[in-house]
Every structure is written in structure tokens, then in C-alpha cells.
Amino acid sequence: METVQYLDDTGRPLRELPFNPEELRQGYRALRRARHFDERALVLQRQGRLGVYPPFRGQEAAQVGVALCLQANRDWLLPSYRESAAALTFGMPIHKLILSWRADPAGWGAPPDVNMVQFYIPIATQIPQAAGVAHALHLQGQGAVAAVFIGDGGTSEGDFHEGLNFASVFNVPLLVTVQNNGWAISVPTHKQMRVQRIALKAQGYGIPGVVVDGNDLVAVWSVAREAVARARAGQGPTLIEALTYRVAPHTSSDDPSRYRTEEEAEQWKQRDPILRMKNCLLHLGLWSEEEEAELGEALEAEFQAELALADQAPEPNPWEIVEQVYHKMQPDQEAAWQYLRGEKA
Amino acid sequence: METVQYLDDTGRPLRELPFNPEELRQGYRALRRARHFDERALVLQRQGRLGVYPPFRGQEAAQVGVALCLQANRDWLLPSYRESAAALTFGMPIHKLILSWRADPAGWGAPPDVNMVQFYIPIATQIPQAAGVAHALHLQGQGAVAAVFIGDGGTSEGDFHEGLNFASVFNVPLLVTVQNNGWAISVPTHKQMRVQRIALKAQGYGIPGVVVDGNDLVAVWSVAREAVARARAGQGPTLIEALTYRVAPHTSSDDPSRYRTEEEAEQWKQRDPILRMKNCLLHLGLWSEEEEAELGEALEAEFQAELALADQAPEPNPWEIVEQVYHKMQPDQEAAWQYLRGEKA
Amino acid sequence: MIAERETRVLNNVQAINEALDLALAKDPRVLLFGEDVGTMGGVFRASDGLQQKYGEKRVFDTPLAESGIVGFGIGLAMAGFRPVAEIQFAGFLYPALDQILSHLGRMRHRTRGRFTIPMVIRAPYGGGVKTPEQHADSPEALLCHTPGVKVVIPSSPERAKGLLLAAIEDPDPVFFLEAIKLYRGVKGMVPEGYYTLPIGQARVVREGQAVSLFCYGGMVEVCQKAAEVAAREGVELEVVDLETLVPLDTPTILESVRKTGRAVVVYEAMRTGGFGAEVAARIAEEALDYLEAPILRVAGWDAPYPPFSAVENYYRPDAKRVLEAVRRVLAY
Amino acid sequence: MIAERETRVLNNVQAINEALDLALAKDPRVLLFGEDVGTMGGVFRASDGLQQKYGEKRVFDTPLAESGIVGFGIGLAMAGFRPVAEIQFAGFLYPALDQILSHLGRMRHRTRGRFTIPMVIRAPYGGGVKTPEQHADSPEALLCHTPGVKVVIPSSPERAKGLLLAAIEDPDPVFFLEAIKLYRGVKGMVPEGYYTLPIGQARVVREGQAVSLFCYGGMVEVCQKAAEVAAREGVELEVVDLETLVPLDTPTILESVRKTGRAVVVYEAMRTGGFGAEVAARIAEEALDYLEAPILRVAGWDAPYPPFSAVENYYRPDAKRVLEAVRRVLAY
Ligand SMILES: Cc1ncc(C[n+]2csc(CCOP(=O)(O)OP(=O)(O)O)c2C)c(N)n1
Ligand SMILES: Cc1ncc(C[n+]2csc(CCOP(=O)(O)OP(=O)(O)O)c2C)c(N)n1
Numbered sequence A, B: 001m002e003t004v005q006y007l008d009d010t011g012r013p014l015r016e017l018p019f020n021p022e023e024l025r026q027g028y029r030a031l032r033r034a035r036h037f038d039e040r041a042l043v044l045q046r047q048g049r050l051g052v053y054p055p056f057r058g059q060e061a062a063q064v065g066v067a068l069c070l071q072a073n074r075d076w077l078l079p080s081y082r083e084s085a086a087a088l089t090f091g092m093p094i095h096k097l098i099l100s101w102r103a104d105p106a107g108w109g110a111p112p113d114v115n116m117v118q119f120y121i122p123i124a125t126q127i128p129q130a131a132g133v134a135h136a137l138h139l140q141g142q143g144a145v146a147a148v149f150i151g152d153g154g155t156s157e158g159d160f161h162e163g164l165n166f167a168s169v170f171n172v173p174l175l176v177t178v179q180n181n182g183w184a185i186s187v188p189t190h191k192q193m194r195v196q197r198i199a200l201k202a203q204g205y206g207i208p209g210v211v212v213d214g215n216d217l218v219a220v221w222s223v224a225r226e227a228v229a230r231a232r233a234g235q236g237p238t239l240i241e242a243l244t245y246r247v248a249p250h251t252s253s254d255d256p257s258r259y260r261t262e263e264e265a266e267q268w269k270q271r272d273p274i275l276r277m278k279n280c281l282l283h284l285g286l287w288s289e290e291e292e293a294e295l296g297e298a299l300e301a302e303f304q305a306e307l308a309l310a311d312q313a314p315e316p317n318p319w320e321i322v323e324q325v326y327h328k329m330q331p332d333q334e335a336a337w338q339y340l341r342g343e344k345a
Numbered sequence C, D: 001m002i003a004e005r006e007t008r009v010l011n012n013v014q015a016i017n018e019a020l021d022l023a024l025a026k027d028p029r030v031l032l033f034g035e036d037v038g039t040m041g042g043v044f045r046a047s048d049g050l051q052q053k054y055g056e057k058r059v060f061d062t063p064l065a066e067s068g069i070v071g072f073g074i075g076l077a078m079a080g081f082r083p084v085a086e087i088q089f090a091g092f093l094y095p096a097l098d099q100i101l102s103h104l105g106r107m108r109h110r111t112r113g114r115f116t117i118p119m120v121i122r123a124p125y126g127g128g129v130k131t132p133e134q135h136a137d138s139p140e141a142l143l144c145h146t147p148g149v150k151v152v153i154p155s156s157p158e159r160a161k162g163l164l165l166a167a168i169e170d171p172d173p174v175f176f177l178e179a180i181k182l183y184r185g186v187k188g189m190v191p192e193g194y195y196t197l198p199i200g201q202a203r204v205v206r207e208g209q210a211v212s213l214f215c216y217g218g219m220v221e222v223c224q225k226a227a228e229v230a231a232r233e234g235v236e237l238e239v240v241d242l243e244t245l246v247p248l249d250t251p252t253i254l255e256s257v258r259k260t261g262r263a264v265v266v267y268e269a270m271r272t273g274g275f276g277a278e279v280a281a282r283i284a285e286e287a288l289d290y291l292e293a294p295i296l297r298v299a300g301w302d303a304p305y306p307p308f309s310a311v312e313n314y315y316r317p318d319a320k321r322v323l324e325a326v327r328r329v330l331a332y
């Protein structure tokens, strides 16, 4: 299968880009914003101010390119743990994301105007659910779409298959983006599946499957834009395989040296999606180092303001454990709640 | 995808047949034997001498063609409830099959020299298990293969996907035959999946997928023979889609008039696999009506002898309920056993 | 109010069909789906005629994939619908247990109420009608050990109708298990029109002073039969139909035990780890002083439900076994 | 015999790793597999070094699919191998529950012994170490309600090693749940070499006259801590480590209750439908006359295990909550 690409490995455009200058600048800013978040999050994690954190470094373009095509108050996003960049770009406030990775319940519910379901931890369960959400959107007839993400490893789960089958049978407006980052923790893609291209699996469902250079924002964005347009027009789901690489460890608890070489990661760092996009803009004369510096400062200011918001959130109370289990507390939760309030002997 | 076919709809060979005359006659006898069993089983069922029975009428060639390639004491068969014809041809004694569909535990264990796992009732669970069996056979290095069956409906289950993925990743000696009989109870294939050909799904696993006329014994047999040869040679699994039709109801409790037309079934009856094979033999001068009559008598005699064997089996005892739960009865089963023996107050 | 309505004699399947019909008519967000639910009206005919009446968008067949069905329903529910899914037999809930355990009951909690799952999952369960392997399973204990879901098991047509309508109105996920044995085996007067019955309340279906029998679903008729036999010998058994297993109506259970001092818990699932253990544990925790005899359980044996009809009645509790337990607690 | 061996101090992961190593060395039919089990040696390092030692045929990584892993293992077992599968966290057993409930424990029964599944499924379970959502689940009750499987939960390195070797030798499927909290949190003397410990026996790990605490896995250290505190106040608690949940060693449980007259059951799974209910039910069934106080349960609340570390210690039972229950039964 052919891999859709717009930029070469250094970022030089290979052909005419299907976005206007302002769009391209907007795309780059979104990428940088994601990278900034990831870097800061890792710092917080090391300071003990975040729980286990799954970084996405290297995968920004694959996530941002899709999220840029979505409208948070209309479309839906169902991300796995890896997709903080997609969440951020989609519209999740940074302080919510921080709280979420702090495992603070205050971070779990998206704002009312952001249709994002909390990051999925069990692998692949989001796929059938996304098919259901997309079917609902279709029935509601407003042209909204759902977008769901999964990793290369996740494609092995039965739910990936069942979800894609439902999506295709009901012809729902859904984008399924597989971030093929080469690894599922320590298991390389070739031990995960025998097929070379995950997008080939789309043929088994009778839906379009596209392979895209996942480190090329322009490519991901344009492929996603087409898929979203198709979906909005009632033409059903698309499977997008974004070829990318997890430059960072699996999570903040992982040690990648146990299973892969430094060289492999180094090679991929050369194809860094942010560098490529920046070079593209520079090449087209759409960006300057001044703007770069300004952007860095703006992002840091934004992050710090959001961090302050997150830090203001009160510590979760023990009795919150049994809240929001049912719409109305049932007797067993009520008893536990009373106990946890310290009102029980 | 092209459909492998050797006989036209009337049974006339379309090209040279890859089997010698004795083989062709053997194949026909196996088909007739299967049909005979199915007919007698339905009679028994109507007489109340069998439990719920899932007939396979119309699907004989799809099952027999595969089973003819297997050796019962070397290879393995993991059938779903629909595959009595495969079981029979593989080597399961008829009285065992009768007992099995009588839901008598005496029918559940295959003889020691028949590697058949009891018919699977939950859909698709047999696929990952078959991959495991096949991997074991591969590790044991005797060139044995496993064969597993599933229906068109069954391909929607997650286990179908997980099993095929394991089979392909570990490159195990496995035949996966999908009997696409057009229906999963009342659900037609086009509501089950969007893709036209199930064999296309093989591409998602990087393994060969073949479409075959499932009512053409020669075609199924030759495709299966090739797949078995590949598997024995360490070349991994094959997905075979046999296009066929369930002429009978889903089970003895089903009323197909609720969901499909008589005409549809009638059309398929014209393509009856037994008639086609008989015509093929007649055409090639390999069969006569005398032989047909003799065969009929022999099959009836065999069936009656086996039925007598089955009828001799003692009624199951209540305490068998808790036997064979563990290798050695554990205290809770022991207590139940004592109770069921009537030895407890 | 219900008392004033016209009633007709219906069996359980008819009552359930009527409830589904009324729910579809009342609330456009209600969607019905599952394997063979549409064209065929379900293998037990629970949705008979409903696709014809409400169209393929509201009542539809799905691919054969239980995890897909539940996951799809979760998505529909999050996005504003009121899905009512049928799983063909409760023993085929197993492929969906990941969706159920990981998300169905947790979504409200893990999104702090931002997304909720007002979904009903119906499934026939239990034995007594000579079904094949796995078709007689009673997996209610697994569902009851799942945070955030409710579990309802009706035992009569009137209750089935009202409870199913309540389940569909409920803002949380509800499992609605229907005893196969009762589908056509039990008939009763059913009020016409739309009505709901409260989820979370146990019912004393027969009053008595001697022993409390706690049961649900298909075991209610077994216990009532046992109570009739005992009554002929002058022993008055109290039969409590739990009806909702989660949230469990502990006060009604305790009240009954406080009155009779003797408890027998009856269920057809395998004994170890069955929901009856929870009932017994709650009694042992909160009504010990009232107990005049051990709490006995009459249940399926610790073995698979036997698919061979010849002996299924030795697996599934019957009035005889219930009465043996009654005698033991009375003789204690 | 074990007593005579050399011992070394190991933690639980090391003891488990040693058991796996010995099993691979002893029996060529033993195969080890699961997600990240091979190259990486498991996310908790339980199989560290074993692929290097025994090669990729015996110790291997699988695709990310739990139903596939269990189904594949069932097939390997039926065809003559002794599979030892790792499920990365017990909360990820859920996608495999169909294979588990439908076949793992039923294959012997449904083939009348023609095919058997001598398979071990290991999984880390439980909380206490600030894991993400679903990584602290304790689903043992679901497994215990499955016919035909055994469920073992060790609480110390010595026991873990001997029980794991026994599980691998066992001709039936065995779940082997390993408390994450104890992986590195507990060290102990472990005998060298190959030895097995009996499955199906509970152990009195601390004798006492006042109250019996029934517990397993990660709750054993909690109960021992409670017992230490109580001892300082002159109250001697008996701590019974159930160790094997199925088949349950009921006699040892009853003996302890007959001695103390008071029982508290401690588990970290959600309370309703947890395995502790089964323990309580058995006591209420067979030792009622000895009870001087209600049987109390100290368990997780009926809610998902909280992934926010700040409050997990309010969910997971600790010595304080155990002692509250002890005081209640003593004051009764
Ligand atoms: C059902 C389930 N099984 C196992 C895990 C543990 N686990 C978390 S991430 C992961 C690897 C996922 O790999 P992939 O899908 O490629 O996504 P990536 O982490 O590379 O983004 C595993 C095995 C899980 N979260 N859920
Ligand atoms: C997991 C599971 N879900 C549902 C069923 C009920 N059921 C039995 S057969 C069947 C249809 C199967 O259709 P297909 O796979 O096409 O096989 P066929 O019956 O046509 O041979 C269904 C839904 C089941 N046995 N197992």
C-alpha cells in the first residue's frame, strides 16, 4: 500500500500542500502546543506532581492532524491513554488534562462543550463504543462525526474487529486512527501481526483504509480531512494507519532499553514531526525564529496558568469514591458514604 | 475474488478433476453418508429421540471436502454445532454423534483415536483454541494439522479475529473453513458484514484466503488438500470461504419462513452438492444407479446398527453431573455426589 | 392506580413484548437491537412485530458479536439514546463481560457524570426447558459484582412488564434477566397500558411464620410450590421474591428473617460464589440474633449446568430440595 | 523436607520467577507466554531472564489479546502442553472471560475427560500501589463462580513458589492471582530447589482465641498488622490465610470459628458479591451455633477501585478498618 506523504523527511514539501498559509501556521502551533504539554507533563511527573503518564513524543502529528478536523462541541473524540495531544487539540483544557493524569476525579469529566470521553485504559473497548456514538450522531442527522484512536497492539483485540465490523455494517460517520508506533510496550509490530500494513485490515470490512506518514502533519491532516468529509456526507467510516514512533518510554514507569535499541529511537528522532513542520513553514517563508520564540513563551504562559488552575483543585475527598456510581446513591453506597464522612461509628 | 469451481451447477466437470476415479467415488460415498445421517437424525429428532439438532443439509460438500483431507488419529478437528458431516467423515462413530445430539454425556468424548473436540456451542471460541492446538502440533513436529469450522455469522465475533491473528503470527498449521451459508439464524450475511467476500479478511492477517464453491465437493476437496499440504509443510494457516446454503432450518426448533423465502431455498436445492457430485460421477461413467441403491442400503444398515448401539447406552445418572469437573472430585463435588447418590439425608 | 386498569392474561414473553412496544411508542430515544431481534422478533419472540411497527432504525438486527452489541449500546447511550439490547442467552453475555465490567457500570463514575449509560440489557437465563450446553446458565452473580449496574429478575408477567419499563426509564445501566422457564410457563393478569414498578424492592409473595425462602426469577415458582406443599402439612413458609438483586432490598430480607428466624436461599446458579451467598452473608451480618437455625442454600451444584435433559432436574433446585432444607432448619 | 533446605530471602516476584524457572527446567511441556512476557520478562519482571534461558519456543510474547491468549493456551493444553499464561493485570482478564467461563473449566466435563486443560493463568491483582484505572481490580469472585477451575492466591514468597509449582503440576486449570502490593513489598525466606505446597488448604498464620480473621493475598499482611495491634491490647486474633479459594478448605474455616466464635472476612474486591460472601455463607450454614457475634465483612466499597492514589487507602481495607470490625464483634 502507498503511504500518503506531503513532506519529505526534512520537511520540504514534496508537492503542493492542500492547506492555505494560515492553516499551515495554525497546524504548526497546535503541534508545538502538544509538544509543550508533553514536555511539561513529564517534568511534573518526575516531580511527583502527576501519576503514571503515557507520553506521546514523536506522535504529535498523527494525533493533532486528526483533531484539527474536529469540532469539540459537535463531533466526538474517544481517545486511548496515549492521546493527550489529540485531547488537547480537540479542546480539552490543559488543567483538566493535568488533573486527569494526576488521577484526580476533577479531571475526568470533559466540559459540557467538549465531547471527549475520558481516556480509555483497557485496550480496544473504545472501538465498538465509538461505532455506537457515531451511529447515534448519524441518527441525529447533524453531520457530526466521531473519532477514535488505537495503537498497533490494540488491533489484536477482539473489540477492534467487532467495532470495525459494526461501524462498517451500520456505515457510521467514524474515523478510526491506528497509531502504528512500532511497539506495544515491548512487543514489536511484527510479533503483533503478520500483515505489513494495518490499513489492509480495512479490506476485510469493506471500508477505505489509508496509510499515512504519521510524522507528516500535512499528510495526516489532509487524509483525516477527507475522511471526515466523507463521514459527514454519510459515506461511512475510514481506517487510517498513521506510521509513527513512540520516541519516549511506554509510560513514565517503562524502561525501553529492555527491548529496543537507542539507534532505532534516534533514527526516528530525525523524522520529528515538529521539526519537519517547522522546516516546511520556514521553507515556505511562513515562519520565523521570532515567532517561534513568541510561541514558546505563549505556550509556557498558558501552561503555567493552567497548572495553577489544576493546583487549585481541592484534594479529592474519600467519600467521592462512592459518589457517581449511580445517578442517585443507593443504600450500599449511602452506607459507605456515611462511613467515609466519618459519621458512622 | 475468484471462486474455485470444478463442477458446473448440474455437476458437469468444467475442467480436469484433480482426483482419480477411486477418490471421486470415495468422495461421493462420504457425501451420501453425511446426507443419510442428517436425514435420519431429523427423523429421530421428530420422534423425540434426539435433542435440539442443527441440520447441515446442503452443506455436505463444504464439510466433507475438508474432512477427507484429515487423519483422525493424527490431525485435529474443532467443529461448531453445524459440523456433524465433518465429524462423521473425520471418523466420529455414528452412535457417538447420536448420543451427542441426544445430549447424553456418553456421546461427548471422542474415541482415543479420533482427535475431535466436542462440538462448540458458543460461537467462535474454537478459533483461538484451534490456533493453540495447531501450534502444539507444529511444536510436536509430526506434520499434523488442525481444522476448524465457523459460520458467516461467527466471523463477527472477536474470537474469530484473535484466533486468526494468533494463527498467522505463529504461522501454525491450521485450516479455517468459513461456511458462508448466507444466514446466521435470521440475519443475512449482508447485515452481518459489509464486505462481499469473507475470504478478503485473510488479507488483514497476511495469510491466503480462498473462495470456493461450497456445493462442489471437488472444489472444496482440492482447495482443502492444497491448504493441508501447505500447513503440513510449515507454510501456515489458510482461510477458506465455502459459499453454500443451509437448505434446512437453523435447528430443529427454527422456522425459516419467518425470515426467508421458499424460493431462495428452492434455488439452492437445484445446486445440491450430492446431486452435483452424483451427476459428475455419472457423467464420467464412474457410478451407476445400482451402486447408488447398494450404497443406500449399506448406509441404512450402518445407521441402524449404530442407532442400536446408541440406544443401548444407559441413561445418564444424576451423579454424573458432578463427575469430571476436576480430575479428582473436590469436597464440594463430593458432597453433591453423595447427595445425588441418595446417600445423604 | 395500576389496580384500576383493565387486565388481560398474558405470559411473560407477551408482557415483555408489550413493555418494549410501549417504551418504543413513548420515547423516541429507545432503540431495540441484538441478534435476530429485528426481522425475526427474537428467538423467543420478545420483539415480535416491533420492527414492522417502528421500522428498521428503531428495531434492528446486529452482527453476531456480544461485545460489539454492548459496546455499541454504550456509545448510543452516551450520545443520547436509550438502548435496549438483547443478548440471545445469558450464557452469551460472557464475550461482553469486558465491556460490562470495564465500562458499562463505570462510565458515570469515570467521567464524573459527564457521560451516563441509560441502557437495558435483556437476556433469557436459567434452565428447566432442556436447552443445549450453555443455554441454561445463570450468571447473575457476575453481574451483581460489577460496580454501577443494576440487576433485575422478574418472576411474573405483571412484574416483568412494569419492571422492564422502569428499567428503560432508569438513568443507569440495568440488566434484565428473564427466566426461560417462565417465558411461556407462567401466565398472569397484566394491567393494560404504561406503568412502572419500583426497582430496588423485594416482595413478600407469600406470608408465613415458619421459614423465609429467598428467591428470584425461575426459583420463585419453585419456592411457591414448596410453600404450598408445606402449607398442606400446616407449615407456613414465607416466600420473598428479591426481584432486584442490585441494589438489594436488605431491609425486607431482614424483616422477614426477624419474623421467621429461619432462612433458606434458593438459586439455580452454581452454589459457590452464587448471589445467594451475598444474601446469606447479609443476614449473618445483620440479623444473627434472630436466627434459630443455620442459613441454608439450595442451589445448582458446583458443576456446569447439565445440557442433557435427562438429569437437569437433579441440578436445578426443585420443591423437593427446597423442602428438605426447610425440614432441616425446622428440625434444628 | 522443605524445612531442611537452604533458604534465601526473596521477594514475591523473585520467588515466582524461580518457580517458573524450575518448572521450565523440569517439564519440557511447560510453555510460558503472554503480553511482554518474553523479551521484557513481564511488566513486573516475573519471567525475567527466562526467554534467554529457555528460548523463544518455550517463553514467548503474544499479541495483545487476552481471549486469544487463554484460547491459545486451552488449545496447547488439550494437545499435550502445560501452558502458563500471564495476563498483565487481573482487570484485563475480562476480555478472556468467555474462554474462561465457557471452556477453560468445562472442557473436561464436556468431553468426559477426553480433553483436559492443565493450564495456569497468572495475573497480578489488587491495589495499594497507586496504579491507573482498572489496574487494581480484584476479580477473584468471578473466577470462583466458574465451574471446573481452581483459584489460588498466595501471600508470601515461600508459599507463592510452592503453590505455583503445584498449580503447574495440577491436571486442572488454575488461576494464580498475585497481589501487586506484595510483589516487592514483602520478603521472606524461600527454600531452594523444587518443592510444591498443597492446593486446597487454608493456613492459620497466627493463632488466637478472640476473633477469626479470614483473608487472602494482599489482605493477609493487613490482617496480621491488625492482629499485632490487637495483641498489644491483649486481644489475640486468629489470622487464617485461605490461600486456595477454590476448592475452599471449609473445615479449617469452621474449626477456627468454632474456637473463636467470631468471624471477620476481609477482602479488597467490591463488597457485594465478593468471595467473602461465600466464606460468610459457609460459616452461617455450618457453624451458626458457635457464633457469638455477627459475621462481619471488611471489603472494598460498592464502587470502582479509585485510581486516584489520594484516596485509594480509603477503599482498600486497612488494619484500622479491620480493627473496627474486630471491636464490633467483640463488643457484641
Ligand atoms: C485489555 C488490556 N490488556 C492489556 C493492557 C496493558 N497494556 C497497556 S498499554 C499496552 C500496549 C499497547 O500497545 P499499542 O496498542 O501499540 O499502543 P501504544 O502504547 O503503543 O500507544 C498494554 C499491553 C491494557 N491496558 N488493556
Ligand atoms: C456467543 C454466542 N452468541 C450467540 C449464540 C446463538 N446462536 C447460535 S447459532 C447462531 C447463528 C450462527 O450463524 P453462523 O455463524 O452463520 O452459523 P450457521 O448457524 O449459519 O451455521 C447464533 C446467533 C451462540 N451460540 N453463541
Ligand SMILES: [Mg+2]
Residues within 6 Å of the ligand: A151, A152, A153, A179, A180, A181, A182, A183, A184, A185
Ligand atoms: Mg503501539
Ligand SMILES: [Mg+2]
Residues within 6 Å of the ligand: B151, B152, B153, B179, B180, B181, B182, B183, B184, B185
Ligand atoms: Mg451461517
